[in-house]
Amino acid sequence: MNFEYKVEGGDFTHAGYASSQVKKMLKQLGVDVSIIKRVVVCLYEAEVNIVAHAYSGVIYIELTADRIIMRLVDKGPGIPDIDLAMQKGYSTASHAVREMGFGAGMGLPNISSNADVFNISSDVGVGTTVEIMINLNAIAA
Amino acid sequence: MEKQFFHHALKIVEEACIGCSLCMRVCPTEALRIRDGKAHLIEDRCVDCGECFRQCPVNAIIIEQDDISHIFEYKHRVALVPALIHGQFEHDISMSEISAILKSMGFTWIYEVEHGAGVLKSVMEKLITDTQTPKPLISTYCPAVVRLIQVKFPSLIKNFAYIKAPLEMAAYYCRRVLRDMGAHNAEIGVFYVTPCAAKIAAVKSPVGEESSQISGVINLDVLFNHISKTIRNKSEYLTSEQSAVTLSPSFMLWSLTNGEAKNMKGNTLAIDGMKNVIDFLEKLEDDEITNVDFLELRACDEGCAGGVLLSSNKFLVAERLRKKAKNIINTNSRTKGDSTPPIEAYNEYLMGKVRIKEEIKPRSMYRLAEDRDQAMKMMQRSRRLMCYLPGTDCGICGAPTCLTLVEDIVRHRAHITDCIFVRHNMEEKIMLDPETSRKIMKKIWGNDNFEKNCNKKGAENESN
Numbered sequence: 001m002n003f004e005y006k007v008e009g010g011d012f013t014h015a016g017y018a019s020s021q022v023k024k025m026l027k028q029l030g031v032d033v034s035i036i037k038r039v040v041v042c043l044y045e046a047e048v049n050i051v052a053h054a055y056s057g058v059i060y061i062e063l064t065a066d067r068i069i070m071r072l073v074d075k076g077p078g079i080p081d082i083d084l085a086m087q088k089g090y091s092t093a094s095h096a097v098r099e100m101g102f103g104a105g106m107g108l109p110n111i112s113s114n115a116d117v118f119n120i121s122s123d124v125g126v127g128t129t130v131e132i133m134i135n136l137n138a139i140a141a
Numbered sequence: 142m143e144k145q146f147f148h149h150a151l152k153i154v155e156e157a158c159i160g161c162s163l164c165m166r167v168c169p170t171e172a173l174r175i176r177d178g179k180a181h182l183i184e185d186r187c188v189d190c191g192e193c194f195r196q197c198p199v200n201a202i203i204i205e206q207d208d209i210s211h212i213f214e215y216k217h218r219v220a221l222v223p224a225l226i227h228g229q230f231e232h233d234i235s236m237s238e239i240s241a242i243l244k245s246m247g248f249t250w251i252y253e254v255e256h257g258a259g260v261l262k263s264v265m266e267k268l269i270t271d272t273q274t275p276k277p278l279i280s281t282y283c284p285a286v287v288r289l290i291q292v293k294f295p296s297l298i299k300n301f302a303y304i305k306a307p308l309e310m311a312a313y314y315c316r317r318v319l320r321d322m323g324a325h326n327a328e329i330g331v332f333y334v335t336p337c338a339a340k341i342a343a344v345k346s347p348v349g350e351e352s353s354q355i356s357g358v359i360n361l362d363v364l365f366n367h368i369s370k371t372i373r374n375k376s377e378y379l380t381s382e383q384s385a386v387t388l389s390p391s392f393m394l395w396s397l398t399n400g401e402a403k404n405m406k407g408n409t410l411a412i413d414g415m416k417n418v419i420d421f422l423e424k425l426e427d428d429e430i431t432n433v434d435f436l437e438l439r440a441c442d443e444g445c446a447g448g449v450l451l452s453s454n455k456f457l458v459a460e461r462l463r464k465k466a467k468n469i470i471n472t473n474s475r476t477k478g479d480s481t482p483p484i485e486a487y488n489e490y491l492m493g494k495v496r497i498k499e500e501i502k503p504r505s506m507y508r509l510a511e512d513r514d515q516a517m518k519m520m521q522r523s524r525r526l527m528c529y530l531p532g533t534d535c536g537i538c539g540a541p542t543c544l545t546l547v548e549d550i551v552r553h554r555a556h557i558t559d560c561i562f563v564r565h566n567m568e569e570k571i572m573l574d575p576e577t578s579r580k581i582m583k584k585i586w587g588n589d590n591f592e593k594n595c596n597k598k599g600a601e602n603e604s605n
Contacts, residue, residue, distance in 0.1 A: 001521060019427055027507035029516045033296035041428050065517040137513075 003061040007050045009076065015051045018059045019043040022070075025063065031136050038114040042132045043070055045107045050074045052093055054127060067116075070132045078124040086112065086120075149187050150204050150341035151194060153180050157201035159597075160587055164193035164202060165541050169415045170292055170506055174549070175539035178587015186506045188288035189342040190415055190440045191449035198598070199605075204338045204450065207357035212247055215330030215356065219315045220248040221308060222334045222364075224255050224393045225445055227465055228458035229365050234372065236387065242371050243364075250315065254333070255392040256484045257310030260491040262404060265304055269407050269434050277410070277425070277433040278302045280401055281497060284343035285440035286418060291348070294422045295503030300436075303349065303497040307395060308333055308340070312354035313494050314484045330356040334364050336396075336448030339440065349497040361450040390466035396445035397459050399437070407434035414442045509551065523547040531562045539585040559585060 005018040019040045026036045043059070050057035054076025062069040079085045085092075088109045112118045117133035160178035172186035173193060180193075180201070194202045212218045220243045227234065240251040268274050279300040281287055290297050312331045319329050335341055335358045344355045394400045402411035410433050412421050418438045424430050441447030446462065447455040484491070509516040509523075530543040538559040540546040549555035557563055558573065558581055567573035583591065595601040 001524065016424075016427055016429065020423060023426065024507065025520065027295075027505060028509045028520050029513060030505070030508040030511070033503075037296055037426075037428070040426070044427050044429070065513045 001061075001063045003063070005059040005061070007047055007054075007057040007059060007072075007074070009051060009053075009055040009057070009074075012048075012051055015048050016044055018047055018061070022061060022063075022068070026068075026136070029065070029136070032138075035134065035136055035138060039068055039070075039134050042111045042114050042134065045111050046070070046072045046130050046132065049107050049128075049130070050076070053077065057127075066137055067133060067135050070130075070134075072130045072132075073127065074129075075127045078126055079120075079122040079128055080124050082120055082122060148342055148346035149182070149184060149189055150338040150345065151182070151187065151189060151191065152203050152205055153182060154201045154203055155179050157199055159199055159201070160590065161198060162536055162539075163196045163198065165539075166536060167192045167196050168541065169419060170289070171541050171545045173541070174554075175536075175585055177584065178589055185504060186292060188285050188292060188440075189339040190285040190289070191338045192415060194338065194449045204341065204360060206335075206341070206360045206363070207332070209246065209359060209363075211357050212330055212332055216328040217250065217319050217324050217330065218248045219250045219252060219312075219319075219329065219331045220334060220359070221252055221254045221311050221315070221331060221355070223336055223361070223396060223445065224253055224388055224462065225336055225396055225448070225451065225458060226334070226361070226364070226368075227393075228446060228460075228462040229361075229451065229453050230368070230372075233465070234368070238372070239368065242368050245371075246367065248332070250319075252311060252315055253388055254308050254311050255388055255395045257307035257312075257314065257491075258392045258395045259484065260310055260488060261304055261307060261495060264492070264495045265302060265401075265435075266406055268302055268304075269405055275300050277430070277436040279436045279438065280304070281501075282306055282401060282437070283339065283439045284348070285337070285339035285415075286438040287348055287501065288339070288342075289415075289418065289440070290422065291501065291504050292506040293419070294426055295505050296426055297422060298501050298503055301497075301501055303501070304495055305350075305497055306340075306343070307392075309354050310491055310494065311484075313491055314487055316354060317487055317490060318481050332357045332359055334359050334361050336361045336445045336450050337441065338449060349499040349501040361448070362452050365452045388469070390469050393466040393469065394462060397462060398439055398442075398444040400444060402435060402437040405435045408432055409435040409437065411437040411439070413439040413444055413447070415440050509548070519551040523551045526550055526557060529557065529563055529566075530560055533562075535561070537561045537585075556581075 022043055023036060023040050026039060047059065050072060054074035057072060057074030060071040084090055086108050111132060115132045116135045119131040120128065122128040158179045160175050160180060162175050164180050165173040165175060169190060169192060170186045170188055172183045174181050174183065194204065222239065226239060236253070243251045268278055277300060279297065279302060281301050281304055315331055316326065316329050320326060331354060333340065333344060333355045341358050344353045344358055347353045391404050398413040399411040402409040412418050418440065443455040443459045446458040451458060509519040526547045527543065530546065532543050534542040538546050538555065538561065540549055540555060546555055546560060550557055564573060564578045564581065568575055568578055596604045
């Protein structure tokens with residue numbers, strides 16, 4: 001099944017819609033709670049990244065019985081140095097964003113540690129694409 | 142395996158139900174449907190919160206209770222009374238007056254539930270400061286919240302504090318005292334005066350425990366009526382000697398919102414009201430909430446003051462209780478002239494009883510099928526079906542929302558033609574004859590709703 005959710009840059013109030021929809025679907029499928037948690041953490045963090053940094057974006061969800069692929073494509077400033085952005089604690093979030101409790105520099109590292117497959121590519125001045133795959137069958141450790 | 146059967150204190154009286162669907166529309170776990178003009182409960186979804194009971198305009202939803210005569214099956218008859226009882230009356234009624242009335246009903250020992258909070262507090266504090274326990278720690282005080290998390294937020298079960306309610310502690314204490322005085326356990330009946338349906342369900346089928354220490358329940362409204370009648374008829378009860386208030390202020394307010402949270406160290410938060418609790422748990426489940434150590438969640442507004450069995454306005458009850466707590470000077474955990482050892486004397490014994498030992502199990506209401514591929518197929522089908530439904534959540538199909546209808550359809554509990562919009566389209570395309578369409582409508586709403594009836598509420602000759 002394929003789903004698409006649009007994300008508006010700067011709209012923190014409505015961030016999290018996609019993750020709550022996905023969460024409900026995974027519950028319907030009876031996916032292990034620890035895996036649901038990993039999916040939701042990844043998706044929410046990635047969605048907030050678009051809200052905090054980009055102008056707009058689209059979340060593409062591809063769901064099968066075994067795995068979920070989440071592709072988040074945004075139009076935004078892009079990331080000049082991805083390795084730096086992947087470092088824990090590194091953040092370019094504005095003061096205003098940090099005031100709201102976001103922008104601790106944990107987003108991307110958090111996604112990568114929760115995802116089974118994580119890919120990120122970016123064009124400065126164009127936008128960033130994040131791809132996350134999580135296996136839904138893994139037994140919780 | 143998830144448990145299949147749950148005891149519910151809420152019952153629908155079919156003869157009284159007019160199938161108005163108000164209950165179905167407020168149920169936070171979508172546990173109600175309309176069929177044959179009556180409300181029907183899907184038992185494994187119900188969390189006993191009592192929202193339906195509040196809404197019912199014809200009192201067709203009742204809360205079961207034990208017949209008061211059952212107390213006489215025991216030699217020692219203990220009444221565990223919640224402090225809330227003090228907030229029920231406009232005039233201050235002392236514990237000794239309430240005791241006198243309860244004794245006249247046949248009870249031999251009247252004890253306030255919240256004395257049992259003392260032993261919990263210290264254990265809870267230890268858990269909060271323990272870095273090993275998942276945070277936020279979620280209180281297991283409100284049974285409706287515990288059940289809600291089981292059905293709707295199973296990933297948060299690991300956050301439960303696994304601590305019994307003050308009620309169970311008070312019951313352990315009373316039983317122990319009576320046993321120490323020579324009574325046999327079988328001779329002791331401990332009856333709880335309950336402010337809500339969820340507490341009854343918790344007593345009858347405790348979550349994470351084999352059995353409760355409580356022998357039976359008396360609904361608070363019954364006691365309220367009894368006390369009201371007695372104090373109206375016998376003025377001497379109002380003038381009887383005033384005993385010292387025995388609960389400490391913080392224990393007296395334990396059942397109100399913030400009753401627990403205010404007494405705990407660390408970052409604590411109290412949330413009341415079913416909708417607020419659900420909204421917050423959604424966020425918590427998504428990892429959007431950080432820096433909370435302890436969460437007190439209550440299904441009712443104003444905590445137990447908003448319990449469905451309370452007769453007075455919840456805001457007044459809470460306010461009266463706060464006022465009373467403020468004026469407490471003399472606290473003592475036993476009644477004046479009482480020779481029984483106080484609850485503190487049994488601290489060590491009770492400490493061994495505080496923790497809920499068995500695992501609290503999930504019983505997800507969302508899961509479509511045990512088998513993943515099967516669930517996937519059902520989900521795909523429900524999403525395809527959703528294309529044909531209006532998304533207006535009108536409830537005319539007998540389900541609360543379009544989404545619940547499609548889920549019911551894939552679970553073989555309903556049919557796509559239950560939707561009046563679908564039927565309308567099918568009739569237009571001559572795929573369904575109007576007679577069949579009318580039959581479906583009557584199958585959902587019953588025949589009576591199609592008859593002229595001038596006795597109904599708001600009609601010409603209203604009478605009930």
